[in-house]
Every structure is written in C-alpha cells, then in structure tokens.
Amino acid sequence: MSATGDDLGERLRVCDISAAPAVLNLVENRAPERREAIDELLANVSPAALGGEAPAHVVGITGPPGAGKSTLLSQLVRVWREQERTVAVLAVDPSSRRSGGALLGDRARIAVDPADAGVFVRSMAAGGRLGGLAPATRAAARALAVAFDVVVIETVGVGQSETDVAEAADTVAVVVQPAAGDVLQFLKSGIMEIPDVLVVTKADLGAVALNARRDLNAALRSLGASETPVIAVSSLAPASGFDELASAIDAHRERLDLGARRLAARRAGALADFVVEHGERGLRALGGSRAAHRLLAGQDEALDVPALTRVLEAAAL
Numbered sequence: 573m574s575a576t577g578d579d580l581g582e583r584l585r586v587c588d589i590s591a592a593p594a595v596l597n598l599v600e601n602r603a604p605e606r607r608e609a610i611d612e613l614l615a616n617v618s619p620a621a622l623g624g625e626a627p628a629h630v631v632g633i634t635g636p637p638g639a640g641k642s643t644l645l646s647q648l649v650r651v652w653r654e655q656e657r658t659v660a661v662l663a664v665d666p667s668s669r670r671s672g673g674a675l676l677g678d679r680a681r682i683a684v685d686p687a688d689a690g691v692f693v694r695s696m697a698a699g700g701r702l703g704g705l706a707p708a709t710r711a712a713a714r715a716l717a718v719a720f721d722v723v724v725i726e727t728v729g730v731g732q733s734e735t736d737v738a739e740a741a742d743t744v745a746v747v748v749q750p751a752a753g754d755v756l757q758f759l760k761s762g763i764m765e766i767p768d769v770l771v772v773t774k775a776d777l778g779a780v781a782l783n784a785r786r787d788l789n790a791a792l793r794s795l796g797a798s799e800t801p802v803i804a805v806s807s808l809a810p811a812s813g814f815d816e817l818a819s820a821i822d823a824h825r826e827r828l829d830l831g832a833r834r835l836a837a838r839r840a841g842a843l844a845d846f847v848v849e850h851g852e853r854g855l856r857a858l859g860g861s862r863a864a865h866r867l868l869a870g871q872d873e874a875l876d877v878p879a880l881t882r883v884l885e886a887a888a889l
C-alpha cells in the first residue's frame with residue numbers, strides 16, 4: 573500500500589529523512605486521485621501545521637548548460653556533510669530541452685558517497701520551459717525542507733528563465749563558467765535579476781576565470797549591487813573556494829527575512845501550479861497575472877500552496 577500524506581508528513585516532522593524516496597514517489601505520481609494525498613502531505617508540512625517556517629535552507633543552483641553546476645554540487649555537498657548537515661538535492665533534468673547538454677566536455681552527475689544516509693539526490697523532470705520547475709519539484713522541495721537541513725534545487729537556465737527557482741528558493745546562486753559573456757550581458761541589461769550569490773567555476777583555467785570574476789564584480793558595482801558576493805571555485809582536485817561559497821550562501825540566509833521570502837514563494841508557487849494546470853486561459857480568467865497576485869496578496873498568510881491554488885481556481889470559475 574502506498575504511504576498516505578499524513579504518514580509521510582508525520583515522518584518528515586520528526587526529521588526522518590529516510591521518508592524522502594516515498595515523498596518523491598508521491599509528489600511525482602500524476603494519477604488524479606493522488607492529488608488529495610499530495611495536498612494532505614503539504615497541509616502536514618505547512619507553516620500552520622509546523623507553527624512556523626520549515627527549518628531547511630532551500631538553495632537554488634542555476635546557470636547555463638555546462639557551467640559546472642553538478643560538479644560544484646558534489647563539492648558543496650561534501651562541505652555541508654562535514655558540517656553534519658543533511659542534504660537533499662533535486663536535480664531538474666533538462667534532457668528534454670532543445671539546447672542539448674553541457675557545452676564544454678561531458679555532463680557530470682552529482683557524485684555523493686552512496687553509503688552516506690545523510691544525502692538524498694534525485695533527478696526530476698523539468699517544467700515546460702527551460703529553467704522551469706514542475707509542480708512536483710516545488711512540492712518536493714517544500715516537503716523535504718521540513719526534515720533536511722539543506723534542500724538544493726539545481727536547474728539549467730540563464731536570463732529570465734531562472735525566475736522559477738528564484739521564487740522557490742531562499743538563496744539563489746547563479747553559476748557561470750569563465751568567458752560566459754551572455755550572463756554578463758543579461759546582468760547588465762537587467763534581463764537577469766541580480767542573484768544572491770554569483771559563482772565563477774573552473775578557476776583552475778587561470779586568467780580567464782579571474783577576468784570573468786573581475787567583469788562580474790564591475791557589472792555588479794555599476795548596478796549598485798557591489799555587496800553581492802562573487803566566488804571563484806575550482807571543482808578539479810585540489811578543489812578550492814567551497815568553504816567560501818558555503819559561507820556566502822549561509823551569510824545570505826542570515827540576512828534574509830525568511831518569513832517574507834517563504835510567503836512570496838508560496839504565493840508565486842500557487843500561481844505557477846495554477847498556470848501549469850489551467851494554462852494562459854486560466855490566467856486570463858483571473859484577469860491576468862497582476863490581478864492574480866493582488867488576489868493572492870489578500871489571502872491569509874498561513875495558507876499553504878494547495879489552499880492558495882484552490883483560491884485561484886475558485887476565482888477563475
């Protein structure tokens with residue numbers, strides 16, 4: 573028999589991270605009758621049920637194809653495990669995307685110690701757009717954030733496409749490889765929102781990586797965002813920069829108004845789930861996305877995502 577939303581919610585609330593595979597199986601099950609169980613699970617892990625926000629740090633790792641995100645995560649997970657933090661990674665699999673795989677060399681998988689029960693890694697299907705998140709990924713991240721210390725969502729995207737992960741995560745790190753001029757241009761032109769942390773990978777390549785870091789710092793200064801950290805890392809042995817990167821990610825979370833960010837995430841997530849289900853037509857029935865945001869902003873702050881989605885559905889009828 574498959575687990576109920578109540579059982580799984582209870583296990584997550586006592587930080588039983590061995591519940592993670594069953595949670596993923598539930599949220600990825602697209603059978604219509606499972607929606608009730610998913611809503612039950614999410615109600616069990618909602619701020620109202622918990623008496624506050626889920627404790628995990630939800631970290632978005634995003635950037636162009638082949639930038640080195642997965643390789644970097646193998647190292648970052650190692651640092652977090654040394655700090656005795658449990659980690660869940662949801663790697664959004666872009667294999668269906670038109671742009672193909674990594675640009676330089678082969679694409680890597682996140683490498684973790686298979687004997688370590690404190691790490692959970694799962695590939696998930698992407699949403700419709702490059703950089704988009706499927707409703708299952710948002711639901712999984714919200715549920716796992718109750719039991720794990722760190723929940724990572726890895727997506728491929730650059731420019732506006734990373735807004736989904738920015739809305740779902742507490743902290744977003746945009747990962748670029750040296751000489752990736754498009755990110756710089758997107759940043760300068762305002763197409764891309766300023767990330768919480770910028771990471772330049774492949775520092776082992778030397779001058780080209782230093783130049784990339786300098787150009788990004790200059791662009792941030794001209795945008796009045798010079799406090800945004802730009803961290804250079806090398807994932808090749810000897811790996812470097814990862815303690816600094818982990819600290820920068822933690823420091824962002826410490827400055828953050830978590831309640832406000834999570835509230836915004838629930839509202840944006842409900843609207844995104846609604847649009848996946850009901851399309852542009854549904855959005856038009858709500859009077860457009862501005863009107864939808866206004867409607868959501870008027871709702872009780874303690875409502876969970878399924879409840880907010882139902883509010884939108886009721887209004888669209």
Ligand SMILES: Nc1nc2c(ncn2[C@@H]2O[C@H](COP(=O)(O)OP(=O)(O)OP(=O)(O)O)[C@@H](O)[C@H]2O)c(=O)[nH]1
Nearest residue numbers: 637638639640641642643674677678679680774807
């Ligand atoms: N020289 C060097 N190569 C690296 C480094 N990090 C990653 N790579 C290589 O870059 C390629 C792409 O790395 P991935 O980790 O797969 O990049 P990704 O951003 O996850 O790629 P996608 O998931 O396809 O978007 C691989 O061939 C890696 O070995 C690094 O620090 N230095």
Ligand SMILES: [Mg+2]
Nearest residue numbers: 641642679680
């Ligand atoms: Mg990858």
